Amino acid sequence: MEGIDHLADERNKAEFDVEDMKIVWAGSRHAFEVSDRIARLVASDPVFEKSNRARLSRKELFKSTLRKCAHAFKRIIELRLNEEEAGRLRHFIDQPAYVDLHWGMFVPAIKGQGTEEQQKKWLSLANKMQIIGCYAQTELGHGSNVQGLETTATFDPKTDEFVIHTPTQTASKWWPGGLGKVSTHAVVYARLITNGKDYGIHGFIVQLRSLEDHSPLPNITVGDIGTKMGNGAYNSMDNGFLMFDHVRIPRDQMLMRLSKVTREGEYVPSDVPKQLVYGTMVYVRQTIVADASNALSRAVCIATRYSAVRRQFGAHNGGIETQVIDYKTQQNRLFPLLASAYAFRFVGEWLKWLYTDVTERLAASDFATLPEAHACTAGLKSLTTTATADGIEECRKLCGGHGYLWCSGLPELFAVYVPACTYEGDNVVLQLQVARFLMKTVAQLGSGKVPVGTTAYMGRAAHLLQCRSGVQKAEDWLNPDAVLEAFEARALRMAVTCAKNLSKFENQEQGFQELLADLVEAAIAHCQLIVVSKFIAKLEQDIGGKGVKKQLNNLCYIYALYLLHKHLGDFLSTNCITPKQASLANDQLRSLYTQVRPNAVALVDAFNYTDHYLNSVLGRYDGNVYPKLFEEAWKDPLNDSVVPDGYHEYLRPVLKQQLRTARL
Ligand SMILES: CCCCCCCC/C=C\CCCCC/C=C/C(=O)SCCNC(=O)CCNC(=O)[C@H](O)C(C)(C)COP(=O)(O)OP(=O)(O)OC[C@H]1O[C@@H](n2cnc3c(N)ncnc32)[C@H](O)[C@@H]1OP(=O)(O)O
Numbered sequence: 001m002e003g004i005d006h007l008a009d010e011r012n013k014a015e016f017d018v019e020d021m022k023i024v025w026a027g028s029r030h031a032f033e034v035s036d037r038i039a040r041l042v043a044s045d046p047v048f049e050k051s052n053r054a055r056l057s058r059k060e061l062f063k064s065t066l067r068k069c070a071h072a073f074k075r076i077i078e079l080r081l082n083e084e085e086a087g088r089l090r091h092f093i094d095q096p097a098y099v100d101l102h103w104g105m106f107v108p109a110i111k112g113q114g115t116e117e118q119q120k121k122w123l124s125l126a127n128k129m130q131i132i133g134c135y136a137q138t139e140l141g142h143g144s145n146v147q148g149l150e151t152t153a154t155f156d157p158k159t160d161e162f163v164i165h166t167p168t169q170t171a172s173k174w175w176p177g178g179l180g181k182v183s184t185h186a187v188v189y190a191r192l193i194t195n196g197k198d199y200g201i202h203g204f205i206v207q208l209r210s211l212e213d214h215s216p217l218p219n220i221t222v223g224d225i226g227t228k229m230g231n232g233a234y235n236s237m238d239n240g241f242l243m244f245d246h247v248r249i250p251r252d253q254m255l256m257r258l259s260k261v262t263r264e265g266e267y268v269p270s271d272v273p274k275q276l277v278y279g280t281m282v283y284v285r286q287t288i289v290a291d292a293s294n295a296l297s298r299a300v301c302i303a304t305r306y307s308a309v310r311r312q313f314g315a316h317n318g319g320i321e322t323q324v325i326d327y328k329t330q331q332n333r334l335f336p337l338l339a340s341a342y343a344f345r346f347v348g349e350w351l352k353w354l355y356t357d358v359t360e361r362l363a364a365s366d367f368a369t370l371p372e373a374h375a376c377t378a379g380l381k382s383l384t385t386t387a388t389a390d391g392i393e394e395c396r397k398l399c400g401g402h403g404y405l406w407c408s409g410l411p412e413l414f415a416v417y418v419p420a421c422t423y424e425g426d427n428v429v430l431q432l433q434v435a436r437f438l439m440k441t442v443a444q445l446g447s448g449k450v451p452v453g454t455t456a457y458m459g460r461a462a463h464l465l466q467c468r469s470g471v472q473k474a475e476d477w478l479n480p481d482a483v484l485e486a487f488e489a490r491a492l493r494m495a496v497t498c499a500k501n502l503s504k505f506e507n508q509e510q511g512f513q514e515l516l517a518d519l520v521e522a523a524i525a526h527c528q529l530i531v532v533s534k535f536i537a538k539l540e541q542d543i544g545g546k547g548v549k550k551q552l553n554n555l556c557y558i559y560a561l562y563l564l565h566k567h568l569g570d571f572l573s574t575n576c577i578t579p580k581q582a583s584l585a586n587d588q589l590r591s592l593y594t595q596v597r598p599n600a601v602a603l604v605d606a607f608n609y610t611d612h613y614l615n616s617v618l619g620r621y622d623g624n625v626y627p628k629l630f631e632e633a634w635k636d637p638l639n640d641s642v643v644p645d646g647y648h649e650y651l652r653p654v655l656k657q658q659l660r661t662a663r664l
């Protein structure tokens with residue numbers, strides 16, 4: 001059976017050019033070529049083997065992670081990989097590690113918040129990995145409430161130093177990745193106190209461990225917070241705790257790009273918005289949105305290929321059974337996830353553009369778009385990670401019993417991914433930031449201030465608050481204007497209803513707390529509109545390749561109509577559509593599923609994942625699932641011996657006892 005492509009028939013059915021779709025998925029030919037080359041490089045290197053991760057103890061897993069990171073760094077230098085290639089290498093190695101935080105948060109925090117002088121000093125060390133850093137913000141007692149952090153950094157003018165201190169147990173840093181066992185340095189967020197006054201949260205570079213023997217420096221207590229969910233999974237990461245007992249650092253280790261403390265201890269506030277101290281989080285949230293499509297597409301690739309291989313029922317007169325992918329229920333669960341993977345890809349591309357744009361504006365002292373960038377990164381991070389975590393679990397169920405096996409690749413993917421709903425901002429807390437932004441925008445309607453960017457639609461409130469959908473037949477739901485109008489009207493009406501209910505409260509903050517659940521739903525409606533509108537905007541671009549645009553068109557409308565169906569209560573209760581129009585949307589959705597069906601396997605092939613990266617018996621490119629499931633089963637340590645360890649001590653006596661009792 002080796003060498004046979006069990007999915008060849010599926011691939012032959014495709015009505016578009018997969019190679020062209022690969023370019024669209026990657027973002028450009030260049031991006032495709034880099035990813036393809038680096039993925040193969042990783043797959044062919046035995047050090048990056050990962051198929052046995054679940055069987056390693058925590059210590060073995062951690063050591064193997066250190067080995068992989070060291071080997072990766074060696075290869076990066078040997079092959080002179082540039083920043084983009086090195087990033088892809090870490091991505092395809094696919095093992096959470098301290099390097100994610102070093103490159104993903106420590107370096108960006110210094111870039112964003114350090115002065116030029118500080119950048120020169122610290123980045124030259126960090127870029128060569130002569131120091132390794134992490135991002136130490138969250139504490140045992142506070143994560144979401146950043147303003148509630150307790151760690152203090154008190155300026156001592158006598159010695160020109162800050163004294164970093166953990167005043168209570170709840171002030172201990174708790175969670176930072178890479179902190180537990182690896183980082184030599186951290187950007188520590190602490191309350192800045194000078195001349196007896198508390199100036200709130202600021203970032204400080206603090207050395208934690210000796211560069212000679214790696215032992216913690218005096219008055220620093222540091223360690224790993226313990227094993228996390230799932231075998232393998234995120235346990236390769238040393239999330240840590242950290243306590244300071246009056247640790248002294250030079251004044252120039254406060255990150256001083258935004259605000260400063262002078263030699264005399266005078267606090268010089270920033271002339272830019274103080275929220276820029278949160279800049280690293282905005283950056284990372286943007287990368288997490290881009291990453292959501294990676295995780296979801298991976299799960300969807302496994303579930304789609306397996307659904308084409310798997311057959312149940314429907315055989316007549318000894319014929320073959322039905323492929324489970326042909327059941328409409330399977331399609332109704334799987335294809336919206338396939339469409340979501342593509343949708344998140346394109347909204348991720350757009351968000352990257354928005355982030356670059358706001359960064360350029362900030363450099364030119366234009367802060368006008370900062371609130372929108374914060375709302376978009378927070379809201380889309382929340383929306384895409386929630387949908388991806390739920391989507392991975394749905395893919396596991398789509399694979400039936402075998403999906404529950406570790407070798408399906410899905411349990412580990414879920415366990416690694418699901419904390420994305422919490423880290424970098426709890427998903428509910430983040431949607432509430434969007435809600436605050438929306439309430440402000442609604443309050444300004446009619447004031448002459450025209451909403452722009454992702455809230456531009458609110459400027460058409462007069463129309464959107466009273467319009468009725470003009471859809472009369474199922475195909476009308478393929479009209480972008482009809483879809484956009486329905487999503488815009490729903491989002492606006494939900495936001496306006498919240499604003500009206502809010503206005504009934506004398507105390508606005510009290511009202512906000514009372515209406516939290518409705519506000520989150522309004523924020524989600526706004527974020528879903530963004531994703532739908534960016535997918536539609538993508539279709540307006542010049543996309544070449546045989547049949548590619550047609551497929552993307554189908555996926556776009558599956559995404560939109562699936563959301564409409566899922567949130568029908570919103571659309572009906574806000575009178576944006578009628579029950580008849582909802583039913584027509586459903587008819588159109590079923591028709592789209594039929595059109596996507598012959599292309600499904602090719603649409604996941606377009607992700608161009610190697611078998612190494614997928615690490616899934618069910619998602620193998622060749623579809624040769626059953627013999628490989630047996631191979632994996634035989635590898636399990638329980639099958640090392642025919643009679644298990646413990647038989648003589650614990651099984652035999654029980655069996656014998658039962659036998660004796662039966663004879664009596
Ligand atoms: C790291 C590698 C990345 C690679 C990713 C790809 C692969 C991923 C795979 C694996 C890697 C995983 C790595 C995980 C690492 C995880 C790291 C972390 O979790 S770090 C810690 C993150 N912590 C948080 O996110 C905390 C959440 N809380 C907050 O952000 C804030 O406190 C808040 C809840 C948003 C605000 O609280 P509050 O209302 O108290 O606000 P204030 O602080 O008083 O501020 C009020 C005004 O400021 C505005 N605001 C708030 N945040 C921002 C911002 N970021 N930018 C701009 N403006 C902001 C807010 O809107 C208020 O405005 P006004 O109303 O006053 O106008």
Ligand SMILES: Cc1cc2nc3c(=O)[nH]c(=O)nc-3n(C[C@H](O)[C@H](O)[C@H](O)COP(=O)(O)OP(=O)(O)OC[C@H]3O[C@@H](n4cnc5c(N)ncnc54)[C@H](O)[C@@H]3O)c2cc1C
Nearest residue numbers: 135136137138142143144175176177419422423424425428
């Ligand atoms: C795997 C992982 C890696 C991490 N890595 C890092 C790292 O590298 N560096 C770092 O500094 N931190 C890190 N963190 C910490 C992470 O950022 C926080 O856990 C996260 O911000 C959530 O904060 P919390 O734990 O305080 O949750 P809490 O705020 O305690 O949330 C608990 C519950 O309360 C709800 N809630 C809280 N506030 C409100 C509110 N205002 N309104 C309504 N509901 C609310 C939440 O929705 C949630 O349901 C990591 C966490 C994890 C899980």
